Structure formats: structure tokens, C-alpha cells
Amino acid sequence: MDALKRQAAARALEEVESGMRLGLGTGSTAKHFVDLLGERVRAGLKVVGVPTSEATRAQAEACGVPLTTLDEIDRLDITVDGADEINPALDLIKGGGGALLREKIVASASARMIVIADETKWVARLGRFPLPVEVVPFGLAATQREMGDAFAKAGVSGPMSVRKSADGHVFVTDGGHWIVDVRLGEIEDPPRLAGLLSAIPGVVEHGLFIGLGSTAILAGAQGIRVIQRP
Numbered sequence: 482m483d484a485l486k487r488q489a490a491a492r493a494l495e496e497v498e499s500g501m502r503l504g505l506g507t508g509s510t511a512k513h514f515v516d517l518l519g520e521r522v523r524a525g526l527k528v529v530g531v532p533t534s535e536a537t538r539a540q541a542e543a544c545g546v547p548l549t550t551l552d553e554i555d556r557l558d559i560t561v562d563g564a565d566e567i568n569p570a571l572d573l574i575k576g577g578g579g580a581l582l583r584e585k586i587v588a589s590a591s592a593r594m595i596v597i598a599d600e601t602k603w604v605a606r607l608g609r610f611p612l613p614v615e616v617v618p619f620g621l622a623a624t625q626r627e628m629g630d631a632f633a634k635a636g637v638s639g640p641m642s643v644r645k646s647a648d649g650h651v652f653v654t655d656g657g658h659w660i661v662d663v664r665l666g667e668i669e670d671p672p673r674l675a676g677l678l679s680a681i682p683g684v685v686e687h688g689l690f691i692g693l694g695s696t697a698i699l700a701g702a703q704g705i706r707v708i709q710r711p
């Protein structure tokens with residue numbers, strides 16, 4: 482599986498040209514991209530990156546990829562990032578690694594978002610992967626009640642759990658927030674659910690990426706598929 486992730490990352494690197502401003506994703510697949518990008522940078526490629534997490538920042542710095550921020554430049558050419566699920570509309574579930582907030586800000590500031598993944602991430606309908614929802618710790622129970630109402634309006638339901646780290650403590654995002662993972666099963670109308678969740682005050686962001694993915698690069702046993710958003 483790791484070899485497939487690296488193949489998808491290598492194919493995405495073919496889209497990168499000198500002078501580009503890049504969004505650098507987070508997770509085990511995006512990590513391959515940053516690694517391969519670092520090799521090209523050390524060989525002379527001129528790019529600048531905006532990392533989507535502190536983990537990616539540390540990796541990019543170690544690889545020698547020059548970094549900037551969205552305060553210093555206004556637009557990015559391409560963001561390359563992984564996903565937890567990808568559907569045929571190239572809508573995504575992201576946030577399995579907890580980086581969804583910065584990932585969405587960076588993808589939104591990019592002319593193109595290239596999603597890299599192994600074939601197992603491709604699904605007919607989003608929702609098998611628990612939907613991550615980033616929340617403010619204050620008023621958590623009230624926020625979860627409103628989330629439950631939003632799920633009911635969107636025709637889905639499922640148990641919610643506050644994400645824990647391996648050490649048993651509550652997982653805290655780079656932004657200082659918590660993540661509620663929701664096991665919904667198939668989501669019939671992801672754009673509608675995305676809108677309902679975004680309207681809840683205690684929800685900082687959610688892992689539904691609607692209309693952001695431009696291209697998906699999927700690596701599988703039969704080779705690589707490149708899919709453009711319809």
C-alpha cells in the first residue's frame with residue numbers, strides 16, 4: 482500500500498513546474514509527495530510551499546523545501562494532498578490525521594487541488610470512513626446536539642466520539658480544537674450536509690471537501706488512474 486501511495490505522489494510531482502507555489506498536504510500519502518519534492522528541490526527545482534500542518538512543516542523543512550505562508554502570498558498554484566475517501570464527483574472526506582482545517586484553507590486558496598491516494602480510497606458514496614468534525618471544546622454537548630439535528634435533516638445518523646490520541650488523552654488539533662468522529666455510513670447528499678454543519682457555531686470545520694478536488698490520482702495494482710472533476 483505504501484508503494485502505491487508513493488506512485489500516486491510521484492505522478493502528482495509531474496504536474497509541478499519551476500516557480501510554482503504549492504500547498505503541501507498532510508498524512509502518509511502527502512508525506513511521500515513532500516519527500517519526492519524535496520529530492521527535486523535539492524536538484525534545483527524552484528518552488529515554495531505552504532504546509533497544512535506542523536508535521537508537514539517539520540518534514541518540508543527537513544527536506545529543504547522553502548516555505549511561506551498565506552499571509553505572504555495570496556494564491557497557490559497547486560495543492561497536493563491525500564484523502565480518506567474520494568467519490569466520483571471528487572468530493573472528499575478528509576481529516577483522518579486531524580489536519581482538515583488548515584488543509585481546507587490551503588486547498589481553497591489554490592487554483593487546483595490534486596488528490597493522491599491508493600485505490601482503496603475511491604468510493605461510490607462518501608461516509609464509510611467516520612466523518613471528522615473539528616469543534617471548539619467550549620459547549621461541546623450543545624454543539625453535538627446541533628450536529629445531531631444537522632445529521633437528521635440530511636437523513637443520516639450515527640455515533641459520535643471525541644477523538645483520542647494513542648496515549649488516551651483527547652486529540653488536540655494544530656489549531657487547539659478537538660475532533661468529533663461520526664460514523665454515518667453512506668451520506669446521500671454531501672453538499673447539503675456540509676452546509677448544515679458549517680452553520681453550527683461550535684463547528685470550526687468539517688472533513689467534507691466539496692468542489693475543491695480538481696484531479697484525483699489513484700494508484701492501484703493495475704496502474705495509475707487520473708480522474709478529473711466532472
Ligand SMILES: O=C[C@H](O)[C@H](O)[C@H](O)COP(=O)(O)O
Nearest residue numbers: 508509510576577578579580
Ligand atoms: O488530516 C489528515 C488528512 O486529511 C489526510 O490527508 C487524510 O487523512 C489521508 O491520510 P493518509 O494519506 O495517511 O491516508
